[in-house]
Amino acid sequence: MEQTHDSSGRLARFVDSHPVVAFFAVAFAYSWAVFGVLFAAVGSETLGDSRLWQIPFAWGPLAGALVVGHVRHGDARTWLESVADPRTGLRWYALAAVVAFLYADAGHVAAALAGVAVTPLPLEDVAFDFAVTLAVAGSIEEFGWRGFAQPHLQERYDALRGAIVVGVAVGIWHYPWLLLAGEGYEEAGIGALLALPFLMVLMAVIFAWLFNGSGGAIPVVMLGHAVFNATPAFEFVADGPGWAAALGLLVWLGLLVGLPLVFGREYLAPRSPGTLFSGKES
Incomplete structure (x- = not known):
């Protein structure tokens, strides 16, 4: 009994001293366990043909934050209520939606302005993906x-270095997806091992700007994530110009x-997110 108490005490001290490491451990363990169980149960092709899994x-990162918050403070509700507060400038919601939209659709918009035929994808499909995300x-x-x-x-x-760490971690967290058949995953190849962290670093820097600039309002970043997952909202009627495919990536680059040049590396934003949002005790 005493040995069990000592072990739990050591674990609590580790979590308190290394909250980010503990968070990543729980987030990865939860999400990869979910994937592993479903992969073993139904197989690669069936899992790849469905997005319900x-x-x-996606709940792994939230689970990691809640577990670490509970171990460190006994209650994570104060943190959850603070970051879930939607009150911030409306411009941050607009920026989140526009920047996320441009990644997949900047090329379609620019090509349409240049006279290339573009058509919208079914609105119900885009709206469904947005709402579920x-x-x-x-x-x-x-x-x-x-x-x-x-x-x-x-x-x-x-903030810049923090975002790079988060982005690399998020890219690696997505690696199980590369085991899937269907949805084009089997064609990703070894390059996806580098492409995923690279894309997620781009997203992490932009989302750190949105998070800090909005004063730590997670709903702003959630909106950007939902728009990112729901796009592209358009497609070319025929083959589009070669430059269009890379335009969204160039915008994010x-x-x-x-962002670091304009706002500096410290916050990537016009202001500090505040003590509560910087992870410090208030």
């Missing part, structure tokens, strides 16, 4: 990635370079 998979799937990840990991890393590093 992505809902419980926002309510129960990918956007829920943001409570962990931006609501917990980013501000805690900003206690020790500047421009933000990767421009």
